[in-house]
Amino acid sequence: MLHVRVFAVLLSWIFVVFATNAIEDDSKRLLFNDPQSVQTLLAQYESELQNLRQRVDVLEKDNQSKGSSTFVRWGKKTCTTDNNTELVYSGIAGGGGYGYAGSGVDSLCLPHNPDTSNAESLLHSTARSEAGLLYGSEYQMNFNKVYYDDDVPCAVCRVRSQF
Structure with a gap:
């Protein structure tokens, strides 16, 4: 009888967790066996990588010109x-x-x-002679x-x- 109650409580808890996640999370799960999803995600990553490369190039040129x-x-x-x-x-x-x-x-x-934050401690330390x-x-x-x-x-x- 105890096993049935534990199972019922566990099942109720799992239901609450999944129901809460379903309500809060409207995004789709990524299915790696779906070629369209993988292709879309890959295209997004390639686009982001290209944007980052362009930003790095601009920053490098800007840094070189500001010597x-x-x-x-x-x-x-x-x-x-x-x-x-x-x-x-x-x-x-x-x-x-x-x-x-x-x-x-x-x-x-x-x-x-000047920044004299360390001066007072130096005056009273053994390193003063150095x-x-x-x-x-x-x-x-x-x-x-x-x-x-x-x-x-x-x-x-x-x-x-x-x-």
């Missing part, structure tokens, strides 16, 4: 007025300390608003509109290539 180079203008806040040149950011010149070892030898164009320190550059002369101890401006510029 660029960057350079730094030391002592200036702006880029040249050339049509293909644009300002990435302006900042102040900086680099390693004048009398200190380490920190590198290259000058850097430092942004006015960190290179950066200092801002200043003019050490008076000339025209440049005054003693003024920061040295810089501008990072990008030139878009023309193909």
Whole structure:
């Protein structure tokens, strides 16, 4: 008797599941033995593949035509007025300390608003002795509109290539 009840409950559950799916799902099942359905689906996939290939070609050409180079203008806040040149950011010149070892030898164009999120943790860590320190550059002369101890401006510029 218990088997009959379990079978009845199971049969009722299966009926509810199939009835719910039939109500919610109006799409047809794909029959692989139906050549027309397979051919239609294959044509849709080929069309989508062709569209994707065309999009990739356009994006590759667009990417190639947008090549660029960057350079730094030391002592200036702006880029040249050339049509293909644009300002990435302006900042102040900086680099390693004048009398200190380490920190590198290259000058850097430092942004006015640097990301200092890791600076506080570095100052209190054991790695502090391994960190290179950066200092801002200043003019050490008076000339025209440049005054003693003024920061040295810089501008990072990008030139878009023309193909």
